[in-house]
Amino acid sequence: MTLRPRPRGDVINTWITTPLTAGLVRGAAELERTEHGLRPHRLPARARAQTPDPQLAMVEAQPSGVRISFRTRATAVELDTLATRRVYAGLPPRPHGVYDLLVDGHLTSRRSVAGGATLTIDMATGSTSHQPGPVGTVSFTGLPDTDKDVEIWLPHNEATELVALRTDAPVVPATGGDRPVWLHHGSSISHGSDAASPSTTWPAVAAAAGGVDLINLGLGGSALLDPFTARTLRDTAADLISVKIGINLVNADLMRLRAFVPAVHGFLDTIREGHPSTPLLVVSPIYCPIHEGTPGPASFDLGALRDGRVEFVATGDPADRAAGKLTLRVIREELARIVAQRATDDPHLHHLDGLGLYGAADFADLPLPDRLHPDAAAHRRIGENFARLAFEGTGAFAAHRSGRG
Structure with missing residues (x-):
């Protein structure tokens, strides 16, 4: 000094x-x-x-x-x-x-x-x-x-x-007081794309409401079930963990259903190596019309780019779902099934449907400006909904909520 x-x-x-x-x-x-x-x-x-x-x-x-x-x-x-x-x-x-x-x-x-x-x-x-x-x-x-x-x-x-x-x-x-540490992983939406500021990304909004200390491992375009990300989550001290899985796997057209299911299991297995009984919440994708029933890859809308706007389109064929291509509906169904299967042996594993954070009604009220990412108002809504569903009542994190906001 x-x-x-x-x-x-x-x-x-x-x-x-x-x-x-x-x-x-x-x-x-x-x-x-x-x-x-x-x-x-x-x-x-x-x-x-x-x-x-x-x-x-x-x-x-x-x-x-x-x-x-x-x-x-x-x-x-x-x-x-x-x-x-x-x-x-x-x-x-x-x-x-x-x-x-x-x-x-x-x-x-x-x-x-x-x-x-x-x-x-x-x-x-x-x-x-x-x-x-x-x-x-x-x-x-x-x-x-x-x-x-x-x-x-x-x-x-x-x-x-x-x-x-x-x-x-x-x-x-600062000591951080007695606030539990919440470790969260997700895509650009969790990273904060198009939020107004760093303390108003949806995870920051939810952390403030839940009275927890946030570690945000939201990685724009990179929530891809990478083993090194799972090991990072495994090795990071935390009282609460959540992983939001789905949108990047679809818009990158990274894998098919055959690879997706064991990759999710492996990702969760790795986290559990370091956190065997920590509350672990698996969150499925929020509503995104371009990928609900249409696989990726996602691409920039070239017409919008020519007009100076950034917007995205889905370029896959809905018929390819039969060959194992992923859509958001498929991922939501599979994540719910995987968590239900694992929860018989893992009472601290929980599932949250992303449509509860931002669904079709939210899209009608607060549409995604670029067809992929929420704006500042939608970030606040998603954060408030997560706080209500995860930190209140019978939510996965409710028992660990700090008395400090």
């Missing part, structure tokens, strides 16, 4: 620079030391080394659910970071990632940071190019002059390197 004077208006305040360490970062599997600082990863290095997929490399480094967490009396906080922003060739620029500031669990401010590197992606060719950029600073001021828990939720949709943390009062790592 270092002290240095820093001008603020016509007043010289003494700022404290606190080293960024694992004790201040929650929700990451590990922190990689870079030339600039620390890069949070949501998959450990051993898992990352087992696939050459650039999509997975990109999304696991986007720190969904990762936050800097500390206790302090500070009234002002500055965080230096280096973002890596995605730009899709031919499409309008994406908005900058958002940093959410929570004080004693309440969202009090949102900011973005300037600067940053740029990753340009050509969706037509699959090529990418990287342009370096400068470190930026996100500042929060006007915090109450009291002892408080502070969390800075990092952008869920852009890779971020942590460079420096400054405050005008000392900080100590």
